[in-house]
Amino acid sequence: MRKGQVTKEQIIRQSAGLFNTKGYAGTSLSEIIERTNVRKGGIYNHFESKEEIALSAFDYMFAKLKSILAEALSELSEPAEKILAIGDVYIQLVEDNIWEGGCPILNTAVENDDGHPLLKQRAQNAMNELMMSLGEIIKDGIKRKQFREDIEVExxxxxxxxxxxxxxxxxxxxxxxxxxxxxxxxVKSYIQRDMAV
Structure with a gap:
């Protein structure tokens, strides 16, 4: 990997925690410079604006979340187990403090519901992707006759x-x-009470 790419990824990784904790409006360029140990000119060598860094940082954190979820689900075959494993990932997220600030989708959505439109769109897209993946698990459960067929998936x-x-x-x-x-x-009670056959 080229040195420039390494620096760019370092900026994204290091600033991700800042944006996830302090939000877009609360994170200053000087804090990014201090956290990344990259001078202002070096940052602007890789990014046109703070907005571009924030969008890249969100994408990085969401990709990491998807990777953790994929790993947690990879060995499981039963739909109910998969849903519970998603909950376990979020327990780990909170209890082991995997990321500074918690869930990037939640934080970005709350901060930018009336704020930054591009970050709001990123959070919407991420949530839609999670909902779609969860919907596929539920549909699989219906197909296997483990979940009721009259469930409204959405x-x-x-x-x-x-x-x-x-x-x-x-x-x-x-x-x-x-x-x-x-x-x-x-969630476990909901699966047993309202979803299971």
Whole structure:
């Protein structure tokens, strides 16, 4: 890998935690310079603007999340197990503090719902991708006759994602891991009560 590419990736990696913790508006270029140990000219050698760094940082964090989820699901075949494994990934995200600031989709969505339109779009696209993947798991469960065939897939995805992301938000807000566990336990109850045949 060329030195320039290494520097660019370092800037993305190092600034990702800043943006995920402080948000786009709260992160200054001077903080990026301090965190990355790359001078202003070096940063602008790789990026045209703070916005471009923020978008790249979001993409980096979402790619990392997808990779962690893919690894967690790779050995599983049962749809219910896969859904519970997604919850376990988010428990790990909170309890092991995998990323500075928590879930990048949640943070970006909350900060930019009325703010930065390109970051809002990135968060929407990321959430749509997660919902689509979860929907495929649910459809597989219906096809295998493990889940009820009358399930409204989009509604089920919304409930599961809302419970998990809500658990992340409450845990971060109160600095207490119990909330993500409460909410992932509710996902298990929802599967058993409203989805299972």
């Amino acid at each position: 509604a089920a995805c919304s409930v599961i994602i809302a419970l998990i992301e809500g658990g992340v938000m409450l845990s971060k807000l109160h600095d207490d891991h119990k909330y993500i566990r409460y909410c992932t336990n509710q």
